[in-house]
Amino acid sequence: MATVLDLRRTDDPRDIVHRTVESLARGQVVAIPTETVYGLAADALNPDAVQRLAELKKRSPDSPLVLAVRGPDEILDYVGQLSSLARRLSRRCMPGPLTLAVPPVGDNTLVDRLPPLVQQWVVGDHRCVGFRVVDHPVISQLQQYLRGPLVLTSANESGKNPPTTGQQVVDLLGDAIPLVLDDGPTRYGGASTVVRVLDHRYEILRPGAIEAAAMNDFAKPLIVLVCTGNTCRSPMAEGLLKKRLAQRGGVWAGVSVMSAGVAAPDGVLASPFAVDVMEAQGVDLDDHVSRPLSDALIHRADLVLTMTRGHRAAILAAWPDMESRVRTLRGDGGDIADPVGGSIEVYEQCAAEIEAAIDEWLSQLGDDFLPQAQPSGNDPDARATDSQGDH
Numbered sequence: 001m002a003t004v005l006d007l008r009r010t011d012d013p014r015d016i017v018h019r020t021v022e023s024l025a026r027g028q029v030v031a032i033p034t035e036t037v038y039g040l041a042a043d044a045l046n047p048d049a050v051q052r053l054a055e056l057k058k059r060s061p062d063s064p065l066v067l068a069v070r071g072p073d074e075i076l077d078y079v080g081q082l083s084s085l086a087r088r089l090s091r092r093c094m095p096g097p098l099t100l101a102v103p104p105v106g107d108n109t110l111v112d113r114l115p116p117l118v119q120q121w122v123v124g125d126h127r128c129v130g131f132r133v134v135d136h137p138v139i140s141q142l143q144q145y146l147r148g149p150l151v152l153t154s155a156n157e158s159g160k161n162p163p164t165t166g167q168q169v170v171d172l173l174g175d176a177i178p179l180v181l182d183d184g185p186t187r188y189g190g191a192s193t194v195v196r197v198l199d200h201r202y203e204i205l206r207p208g209a210i211e212a213a214a215m216n217d218f219a220k221p222l223i224v225l226v227c228t229g230n231t232c233r234s235p236m237a238e239g240l241l242k243k244r245l246a247q248r249g250g251v252w253a254g255v256s257v258m259s260a261g262v263a264a265p266d267g268v269l270a271s272p273f274a275v276d277v278m279e280a281q282g283v284d285l286d287d288h289v290s291r292p293l294s295d296a297l298i299h300r301a302d303l304v305l306t307m308t309r310g311h312r313a314a315i316l317a318a319w320p321d322m323e324s325r326v327r328t329l330r331g332d333g334g335d336i337a338d339p340v341g342g343s344i345e346v347y348e349q350c351a352a353e354i355e356a357a358i359d360e361w362l363s364q365l366g367d368d369f370l371p372q373a374q375p376s377g378n379d380p381d382a383r384a385t386d387s388q389g390d391h
Helices: 014-025 047-057 072-079 084-093 116-122 137-144 166-173 212-219 233-248 250-254 272-279 295-300 309-318 320-325 344-364 382-389
Strands: 003-006 030-032 039-043 066-068 098-102 129-132 150-154 179-182 193-198 201-206 222-227 256-261 303-306 326-328 372-374
Touching: 003 014, 003 166, 014 030, 014 039, 014 137, 014 179, 030 137, 030 166, 039 047, 047 116, 047 150, 072 084, 072 098, 072 129, 084 098, 084 193, 084 201, 084 212, 084 295, 116 150, 166 179, 201 212, 222 233, 222 295, 222 309, 233 250, 233 256, 233 272, 233 344, 272 344, 303 309, 303 320, 309 320, 309 326, 320 326
Parallel strands: 003 179, 030 179, 066 129, 098 193, 201 372, 222 256, 222 303, 303 326
Antiparallel strands: 030 039, 039 150, 066 150, 098 129, 193 201
């Protein structure tokens, strides 16, 4: 019978973490809680352990298993290259209840360095590999002590309902596994959503904790326009960009656009001259209220366009990891001057400069910036890849 370690009855989980790491290092398969369902985990660098996990699962060789990695950035190391859409989904949904299936690109990726038998179990159709970044504190602690990723699958035989409590794991597999970490009912009480991304297309292969409508929102690109107070330049830029995207139509009309200020208070209306100038162009700023640039907004953004070099420098001083996604609106790196205190003609000139810069940016954005969804459940290859996300 399995040893059950109750995470709810310990003030310090480090002993449980160390015992679990030792079990994994010895090549054992252990049952662990996640935010979705309970899973079976094995050291991905130990082919015998992975084979034992597949046998416990009664998994068919054409049904791949998942790699659980420490963070979304680590996925890039394993596959060599990610499309802008795959990066967007991993950034917005991980850690969390998403299984992201993507193909390794090129040779000598970390997937290629896994033991050959392990590669056979984790590489699926379209040569895709499914990745999880589990949102559970004990799993994060476990992974700090492991040399590589975990191979992960739900703690049930294939075809049966996955367990959402530790006791269910014991009832299902208690005689077959040495160790179960029990943390009570899982947060979501169901499996992750499985999404396969090929280039700039995504498919929901198996619905789960993230609903299709939410996934559609996660897949949409977000452009954020930034000035100082978010009452003049960036609101005009936001309105003009939305107008241009609507004129392009199709998937371009689905791009999200917001504006903010590096020193903006909450809730200040747009400048009256900005409202008047935009009204003449068919853009309504009557309901605009200012917002400060926040950590949540900056990290959700795919592209941040600033009115000046100073704004860009201020953003990168606070968020240096955003360097590749923050640019000046003017393609030449120049500044768009603040019209505050000027006449309506100054505002008109500012708007014209913003509009020209927006048109230049739109001419540079390619199709890879845009997601294209395929209906779930209609893909003949879905059955093989669906199992990548049974966790």
